[in-house]
Amino acid sequence: MFDPGFCCCSQPNLYKYCLFFFHKMLCLGIESTAHTFGAAVVDGSGKVLSNEKVMFMTEKGEGGMIPNEVAKHHRQHRDGVIKKALDAAKAKMKDISLVSFSRSPGLAPSLVVGLETAKEIASKNKIPLIGVNHCIAHLEIGNLTTKSKDPVLLYASGVNTQVIAYEAGKYRIFGETLDIGIGNFLDSFARHAGLGFPGGPKLEKLAEKSGMKKKGGIIELPYVVKGMDVSFGGLLTNLKQKFDSKRYKIEDLAFSMQETVFAMLIEVSERAMAHTGKKELLLGGGVACNSRLQEMARIMCRERKAKCFVPERQFLIDNAAMIAWLGVLEHKAGIRKDINKWDIDPYERTDDVEVKWR
Numbered sequence: 048m049f050d051p052g053f054c055c056c057s058q059p060n061l062y063k064y065c066l067f068f069f070h071k072m073l074c075l076g077i078e079s080t081a082h083t084f085g086a087a088v089v090d091g092s093g094k095v096l097s098n099e100k101v102m103f104m105t106e107k108g109e110g111g112m113i114p115n116e117v118a119k120h121h122r123q124h125r126d127g128v129i130k131k132a133l134d135a136a137k138a139k140m141k142d143i144s145l146v147s148f149s150r151s152p153g154l155a156p157s158l159v160v161g162l163e164t165a166k167e168i169a170s171k172n173k174i175p176l177i178g179v180n181h182c183i184a185h186l187e188i189g190n191l192t193t194k195s196k197d198p199v200l201l202y203a204s205g206v207n208t209q210v211i212a213y214e215a216g217k218y219r220i221f222g223e224t225l226d227i228g229i230g231n232f233l234d235s236f237a238r239h240a241g242l243g244f245p246g247g248p249k250l251e252k253l254a255e256k257s258g259m260k261k262k263g264g265i266i267e268l269p270y271v272v273k274g275m276d277v278s279f280g281g282l283l284t285n286l287k288q289k290f291d292s293k294r295y296k297i298e299d300l301a302f303s304m305q306e307t308v309f310a311m312l313i314e315v316s317e318r319a320m321a322h323t324g325k326k327e328l329l330l331g332g333g334v335a336c337n338s339r340l341q342e343m344a345r346i347m348c349r350e351r352k353a354k355c356f357v358p359e360r361q362f363l364i365d366n367a368a369m370i371a372w373l374g375v376l377e378h379k380a381g382i383r384k385d386i387n388k389w390d391i392d393p394y395e396r397t398d399d400v401e402v403k404w405r
């Protein structure tokens with residue numbers, strides 16, 4: 048194992064200049080904010096050596112989350128996932144020089160499994176531990192893998208819907224959902240329509256088949272943008288009522304729904320770009336896997352002469368590589384805390400974190 052204790056990088060000020068440490072260090076990342084338990088190994092230069100995960104599903108294959116059940120699932124699978132990540136990286140635990148875990152935000156019982164696991168590994172192997180913010184990790188893995196530099200991030204996942212960008216020492220939230228996350232909205236409508244979980248990809252396929260797509264029509268739905276924020280609650284009720292009325296084809300509802308909600312997201316992203324003067328848009332979160340959302344983002348960026356960056360799927364959805372990479376960045380910036388002092392912070396906001404690594 049590379050021991051940073053014998054190197055100039057053990058000094059916080061010299062740390063970031065130590066090229067030897069940069070490339071030698073291996074960070075084990077652990078993700079457990081919600082239904083995914085992930086483990087990954089990333090080296091100090093940002094090379095992702097492995098990225099493994101397991102996802103909680105109910106017996107019926109639904110995505111409803113009972114926090115204690117999810118935590119039980121994570122406890123059952125954690126050792127297997129970590130072993131897989133080490134094996135895939137061709138590494139042994141003794142090669143790991145840093146452990147990074149997602150400390151926030153998320154479901155407390157799930158977060159605790161990640162914290163306990165990370166603490167155990169760090170104490171047993173006498174290596175530093177670092178806890179990072181999950182939302183910021185989405186942004187930093189995007190920068191790493193797409194080479195975006197100073198983007199506005201549209202983070203569209205199950206629970207989270209936020210427009211985030213760097214300004215004055217912090218990643219600020221320029222816009223967000225006022226009620227439910229976009230992914231939960233899609234999944235909830237899909238479940239109501241009997242499509243199963245996860246709903247987003249199923250609705251995407253149905254929207255493709257809509258006759259309205261060719262003819263250019265759309266079913267009018269509530270378009271709720273309030274300043275820089277969006278809201279999906281009223282739209283969800285409206286959609287469910289329309290579905291129950293049996294007057295609409297599910298394909299046309301799926302198509303019109305996508306056009307409406309994605310236009311809302313793109314509108315607030317564009318406004319954040321105009322406000323900050325940034326020329327890059329980065330997508331993150333599982334909903335960003337959607338081809339129509341990606342297409343709309345690219346069109347908006349082309350019109351603004353800005354660049355659009357879309358990470359590959361494994362880095363869009365919840366993953367541990369992003370947790371490992373943010374751990375590397377923060378550790379390199381000299382952030383240190385005693386293993387026993389790390390804790391979870393289920394409600395930490397993106398703009399609570401002081402960004403010391405930029």
Ligand code: ATP
Nearest residue numbers: 204205206207230245246247248332333334337365
């Ligand atoms: P969070 O990251 O906020 O904790 P999460 O873990 O539920 O939430 P992700 O794993 O990033 O989120 O994404 C899951 C969501 O992405 C689900 O709601 C799913 O329906 C949605 N999704 C996945 N693929 C697509 C797609 N092609 N189109 C639309 N939505 C999609």
Ligand code: FE2
Nearest residue numbers: 204332364365
């Ligand atoms: Fe996420």
